[in-house]
Amino acid sequence: MAKRTLTAAFLLLGTVFALTIPVRGDVIVTLPSSYDSPNGYDFVSTFPPSGSTTIGTFTFSIPNGVSVTGITISGTFGNPDSGTTALSDYYLGFSGNETAVEVAGCDNILDDCYSAQNGPTVWSYSLTSSNLSTLASAIASGSLDFTYTWDNNTQFALPGDLQFVYAGAPTLDIQVTPEPAAVLLCFGGLAGIAALRRFRRV
């Protein structure tokens, strides 16, 4: 009897543990860098620029029975062609709201992204729970757009100046964990196996 109680207690604890400390797995998606233009830069605009341009789309598949607990996106300002880039901001979004979540910004001409001489400069951003909520439908559909805008570079650029955006291929790291129902199902199965083994012994 004591043994049975102990087994039940372990199963219960395991379930609670699984629900509170997620079992994590990562889905890593790299956006192809095929957006490099024939002229060497990614995008060019005459100052003052306007609007946004979607560079590409991350597509991924969230396995059944897991939920997304976090997303980290990383990339570089500048790339092997140029160590620096124009003042610009990068976003994750979706059709209808391409600039939903800003994930990186090269905002000052004295920042490494703009004026360091040994770039490219690495950037990384982990989405907040609020960001995840904003992007929930796009994440669920397995598609996130990567978009950039030019900053209004009043610090350096003059009307008519060309603004060159250089960026390295960004990487999306999606952290997932099994959903509670799946966990319960899993542990229910385990409990069933344990019970079956015990029943056979008896």
Add this chain to the structure above:
Amino acid sequence: MKKLEFALCLSTFLFFVDRSAAQSAQWTATSAPAQATIAGGPWTLSQGGSATSGGAFDGPVPYCTPGNSSGGAALVNPSSTVNTFNPYYFPFVVGSGQNVKGYFDYRPKNINEAVVAATSTNAGQSWTFQEMVEQLTTECPNSDANTSNSGGNDDGAGHPSIISFGGTTWLYTLDRRSPHVDSDGLIVHNILPRGANALNPLPLNSPFMQPPTSNIIAGWNFNNLTGTQLTPAPSTGSGAAHSLGMTNGYTYTMAPPNVGSVDGSNVTKTTLSSDPSGTAAHNIGPNNNEAWRIVGAATTSAPGNGWNLAAPPCTQGAEFDVDTTGYHYIIFQYDWYTTNQGVRDLQALYTTDGSTWTPVGPIQVSGGGSAFNNQITINFHALGITGVENNAKFGVRLVSVFDPDFIGTPAYSIPAGGNVCSAGATGTYTAASLANNNQPVVYNNNSGNWRFDEVNVLGTANNTNPITSDPIVNTTGLVNPDGFLAVVPNTYPIQVLYISKTLNSDYVPPTSYPICPASIPNGNFNDDVEVVRIATTTNFINFTDITPFNTPAFSNTSSPNTPIQMVNGLSDPSTTSYSGIRWVSGNGTLIKLSNGNWGLFFGGGNCLDGDSDAFHAIMYAESNGSDLTNWTVINGINNPIASIATVSNVTDPQSGQQVTVPSSAPVIPMESWFGGRVYAPQAVVTSPGTVSLIFAGYNTGFQLGGSSRDLSSYRNIGQVNLSVANVTLP
């Protein structure tokens, strides 16, 4: 007692904290230096054979294919062919970690010179060729040393360096041609790198090659003229020249009233032009000769100096008209001199119909007054301006314009759709000599003038030249630049440390330094004054020198040294000591350190070498905090990062003592492939505590002159790993 212990403990802690903050970087080699390799690219030395046989002309794999007396075309190695990385030098490496990109000066001696880009995925140990551009010649060598080919076959565009800013990339090279070297501005190219076309859109062939059979259609050296010259005749060919705007009715001073000027332009002796036919004087010739001075006559009835703030832009200066009928590939070159009070900014205009004048090229900015900007070049064909060819009405005006750098009233502006000559342009003329704060000051309206020398219009009578989109644009404001030492990251206006080299000037006023004795290895002498200076730019072409005045350390009692513009502490252009640093070379590395200082790797040399190329040792210095004008050398000539072969038991010219240099072992053990020269250190940060140092070296045998010279191992690119203590790296 416990209080006492606590106090002792605290003071000890603070002591060490303080020492830690003040400590400079300490470098240690963690690998043996090794010659790098390059996959692909042009011919390399090892393909020519050994030190005693073979070579570029008739080696196992000659420079040209098929080579030897058959000539042919220059070899291009496939990427599968990996060779020792020579003859390349003056690396300029960008990036951090293992993936870096390098720009190199490819310079097989007496054969060619070009800029090469390559990449490395192991921090510079091995490289993959990307692209070669700006080569000086397509000639094949006619002997291994190529000594009987046309002269200057390797004096092209060298010492490449890069500024990357906001997604724009600018390539700078030294114009090594005579008489351009160390007097002209650096050549500037705006490039758009794309993958293997890392130097896009620059062409393989340098514009120096054009026109291949250039002729002087008309030239003015003014040497056979005297006195007033309102329309000086050309010294070569046919053409016409006259001054502009010197006869006028402008007001010069209000009290007493001083109104009007008549043209008094004349010929006067002026030093340091590029004119090779003048009289040598004071070791600064052969150029103390006649130049054409544009100025008012300052008569009693018209007392004005000629130049006036009220003159509309583009109306004062000089005009040269040359019939180019029958000629193509037109090039206009000129030496431009401003006195200290002379107007600071010049714009060139051209005409194809004799009446409409169009600006061409950037605004030229005086180097600071009482100095020539030599051989400013307008390559019309390279600029795509072919209307000046075969044209009887071709002309060029060199005229004063408002200063875009002037801060004050009236503010500089150009009307929309207009240019610097437009009637709606606002601003003012400023003087060549800057104020103490290095800002331009308004022209004084009563003194100063311009002078011109070596004004030449060149062209070729044949029409076979290849078209190029590679105009020669020179920096302005850098004083006798020999290349960049380092670009200061995260600055705007962008700051650069650069090498200023004034040829053959050490023992003449204003410096009058003690001269070096004959060098130890080969008896050479050198009289160049070379210092590190600082300049800023906002447009990558026009620079403003902001170097403070400092006094070199050496001073004899009869003639104390005059302060000159140079950063303090890196070098002493007056020292004759074999332990001192008299010369500094370009292509060093600047690193921001955790102790708040800048760390600087640089090449330097002294009287032991008899050569201002500054290749005796790779050294290391740190700035005083963020102040880039004050430096302390940590690893100098006697305890360097790397050194050429040890020189033992020689008498120091300054101390009279027997010395061995270096007196302490270098951080990097010497190897024969850099035993003759070592310089251009590029430190790539590979971790917070390590760098990969990429540098250039010559073997000891190269330093031997004449037929003893070993041409099998020079301009080697090498690599070594260093770790650092006391600081962390960015």
